[in-house]
Amino acid sequence: MKQIRLGRTALYVSKTAFGALPIQRVSIEESDAILKRAFESGINFYDTANMYTDSEMKIGHALHDVRDQIVIATKSQVFDKEKILKNIDQSLKSLQTDYIDIFQFHNPDELPSEDIYEAVYKEKEKGKIKHIGMTNHRLNLAFDAVKSGLYETMQFPFSLLSQEKEIALVEECKRTDTGFIAMKAMAGGLINDSRASFGFMEQYENVVPIYGIQRLSELEEFISLANNPPLYNEDLKNAIEKSKEGLSGDFCRGCGYCLPCPAEIDIPQSARISLLMTRSPAEPYLTEEFAQKMEKINDCIECGKCKSRCPYELDTPNLLKRELDRYRKLYNDINQ
Numbered sequence: 172m173k174q175i176r177l178g179r180t181a182l183y184v185s186k187t188a189f190g191a192l193p194i195q196r197v198s199i200e201e202s203d204a205i206l207k208r209a210f211e212s213g214i215n216f217y218d219t220a221n222m223y224t225d226s227e228m229k230i231g232h233a234l235h236d237v238r239d240q241i242v243i244a245t246k247s248q249v250f251d252k253e254k255i256l257k258n259i260d261q262s263l264k265s266l267q268t269d270y271i272d273i274f275q276f277h278n279p280d281e282l283p284s285e286d287i288y289e290a291v292y293k294e295k296e297k298g299k300i301k302h303i304g305m306t307n308h309r310l311n312l313a314f315d316a317v318k319s320g321l322y323e324t325m326q327f328p329f330s331l332l333s334q335e336k337e338i339a340l341v342e343e344c345k346r347t348d349t350g351f352i353a354m355k356a357m358a359g360g361l362i363n364d365s366r367a368s369f370g371f372m373e374q375y376e377n378v379v380p381i382y383g384i385q386r387l388s389e390l391e392e393f394i395s396l397a398n399n400p401p402l403y404n405e406d407l408k409n410a411i412e413k414s415k416e417g418l419s420g421d422f423c424r425g426c427g428y429c430l431p432c433p434a435e436i437d438i439p440q441s442a443r444i445s446l447l448m449t450r451s452p453a454e455p456y457l458t459e460e461f462a463q464k465m466e467k468i469n470d471c472i473e474c475g476k477c478k479s480r481c482p483y484e485l486d487t488p489n490l491l492k493r494e495l496d497r498y499r500k501l502y503n504d505i506n507q
Contacts, residue, residue: 172213172397177242177379178350180302180323182272184216184242186372186379187397188352191219191226193385199229205387206233210241212394218326218352218381219266220246220277221258231267238268244324244352246275246306250283252290259294273324275304278428278482282315306354308426308482313340317349328426329353329378330362331371331411332418345377356380359425361418361443363450365392367410370401421485422446429477429487434470438477441468442490445497453505462502468495 174183189209194202206217206229217234219226227245234241243266247258262271274291276283283291294300304324307313316322317340325344329337330353344351353372362368372380384390401407423442432438440447444465448456455461468491477487 175376175379178323178344179348180273180350182242184379185214187214187393188216188218188379188381189214190381190383191217191230192223193383194229195224195226196385199232202229203233205384205390206230208387209384209390210234210237215240216242216379218244221262222248227262227265231265235267242272243268244273244275244304245271246277248277250279250287252287255287256290256294259299263299270298271300273302273304274300275306275324275326277306278308281312282319288321304350308428310336310340314343317343317347322349324350324352326352326354328355328424330356330358331368331414332358341375341378351378353378353380355424356382358418361446361450362414364410364414365396366401367407367414369396370403370407371411373400374403418446421490423485423490424483426482428480428482432477433474434467434472436467436471436491437464438487438491441465442487442494444494445501448501457502457505465495465498468492
């Protein structure tokens with residue numbers, strides 16, 4: 172499987188990387204089978220997080236015996252010095268390892284303070300961490316982090332839906348020799364053509380896309396694409412353009428940073444339900460139980476917290492109301 176140098180970390184990682192968030196949803200036996208098959212196929216880069224419930228534990232359980240042959244990136248979303256150090260120690264224990272290849276500050280609102288960064292850097296000096304990176308959804312902050320020279324990797328949403336400003340970040344990472352890790356390579360499930368997504372990523376030699384894997388069938392699909400990359404020809408260009416249809420302007424990317432909602436509305440799913448229903452099988456969303464879930468949008472208390480947290484500056488309350496109207500229409504049309 173193709174490997175590339177991940178910026179100035181000098182780590183050589185498979186250009187097809189394993190996103191381990193979804194394995195939270197499967198049994199330990201299933202995750203063992205998936206992770207072992209990924210390793211056997213040549214995938215050597217695994218991205219997880221301290222807050223992904225048992226994701227780190229499952230990686231440690233399945234791959235501890237090949238630890239020296241894989242690269243693990245994990246992350247923490249706490250920005251308190253004592254708590255972040257506890258998270259690092261917990262990650263080491265869960266992963267059954269004595270070092271983390273890449274520790275990432277996870278989606279901070281601003282660059283971590285000097286004392287917090289220094290505390291993590293001391294863990295690097297002890298050998299607990301090999302490299303320090305960051306994940307983010309805020310473009311200006313991502314640029315600031317890359318230009319600071321403090322972060323060896325940047326993980327940022329990047330897919331065939333990305334525009335010139337995101338591509339400029341990829342180019343800045345290339346210029347500064349910062350490893351670029353593409354999160355949400357399938358746009359949180361909105362892109363339903365893996366071939367188009369994979370072909371798009373192949374254009375960027377310094378980009379390592381993470382594909383969230385929950386099933387062996389999904390894994391096999393990406394292994395097949397990695398072993399037989401699609402040619403960037405007119406047919407692929409058309410597939411990429413087709414995948415973009417209906418996905419422009421104000422739409423929810425499903426990042427989840429709007430949560431928690433005081434009214435217990437499932438914002439990431441509810442705010443893009445019309446896209447999910449028209450771009451994937453609609454049946455899971457046509458139950459009476461799910462319809463009741465969508466009606467919770469009426470419980471919105473207009474607190475504005477979701478809107479203030481959105482890294483894409485969406486008017487989330489109004490988006491939810493529009494999606495409820497669209498859902499009702501789709502629900503009635505399909506059920507007639």
